[in-house]
Amino acid sequence: MDFEPYRGELVAYCYRMLGSFHEAEDLTQETMLRAWKARERYDPARASVRTWLYRIATRVCLSALEGRARRPLPSGLGAPSEDPGAPLTPAVDVPWLEPFPDARCDVEARTDLRLALVAALQLLPARQRAVLVLREVLEFSAAEVAGQLGTSVAAVNSALQRARAALARGDGIDAVGEPVDAGTRAVVGRYARAFEAADVAGLVRLLTEDAVLEMPPVPLWYRGRREYGRFMERVFALRGTDWRVERVAANGQPALAAYAPERGAGHRLHSVQVLTVAGGRVAHNVVFADPRVLAAFAPSP
Numbered sequence: 001m002d003f004e005p006y007r008g009e010l011v012a013y014c015y016r017m018l019g020s021f022h023e024a025e026d027l028t029q030e031t032m033l034r035a036w037k038a039r040e041r042y043d044p045a046r047a048s049v050r051t052w053l054y055r056i057a058t059r060v061c062l063s064a065l066e067g068r069a070r071r072p073l074p075s076g077l078g079a080p081s082e083d084p085g086a087p088l089t090p091a092v093d094v095p096w097l098e099p100f101p102d103a104r105c106d107v108e109a110r111t112d113l114r115l116a117l118v119a120a121l122q123l124l125p126a127r128q129r130a131v132l133v134l135r136e137v138l139e140f141s142a143a144e145v146a147g148q149l150g151t152s153v154a155a156v157n158s159a160l161q162r163a164r165a166a167l168a169r170g171d172g173i174d175a176v177g178e179p180v181d182a183g184t185r186a187v188v189g190r191y192a193r194a195f196e197a198a199d200v201a202g203l204v205r206l207l208t209e210d211a212v213l214e215m216p217p218v219p220l221w222y223r224g225r226r227e228y229g230r231f232m233e234r235v236f237a238l239r240g241t242d243w244r245v246e247r248v249a250a251n252g253q254p255a256l257a258a259y260a261p262e263r264g265a266g267h268r269l270h271s272v273q274v275l276t277v278a279g280g281r282v283a284h285n286v287v288f289a290d291p292r293v294l295a296a297f298a299p300s301p
Contacts, residue, residue, distance in 0.1 A: 019097045
């Protein structure tokens, strides 16, 4: 039995469940190992290999989530900051949501990986989360999901209804960004050039009025063009103005790998910025600076 063709989509599924790319890779490997050990007991008359693998992956994820705190973004923990000079102290005790590096997964597996949606999923109870992803994103039937969860079709339908209602009450998850088309790429290109030029005014002109900037593992976040601009002025004052930017992709969204100037050592990868573009402007920028996140992207300067 060859399980490898399913690895990419299983990593994406585990990521939606856990909110961590690194844990998703580990749990996918555990799923593959369990499937290999149980291969003699697999019955093709009861389920396809894909459905069977998702049943194992679901159980692995639910077990991993027992007793776990959710993985948030800073904007999910409190009100925005109004102080651009606030200390940039990482909250190392928070299990922050991680981005998903698109280059590490097949295109077909990236459906509905937007950061806002994955962050909202973390608010759901684990079984509701599984039902929603399996039914709405992966389009398994209610009967298949019931088999994967060891429950009834009625229980699956009830959990799906509750999950939909909870997401409908969420903030901003219905604001789907524009597809990564020529217009979006042009906006991101202008943003990248303004960033490399340390042109704060140029950056601000590319933002929506209520644009959000957040930067896990620092728990601060800012809302609005003025606050965004004031914080970027601080960044360039602290780290210099000779930045380099490379385009990458994360969560099916445009992203930038930002390299900060290092005295006597060229440039060092500083952060990965995941952008949401709406109405031809940047509406949201999540700046990830955790070393483990940077290693997952590993772009070349």
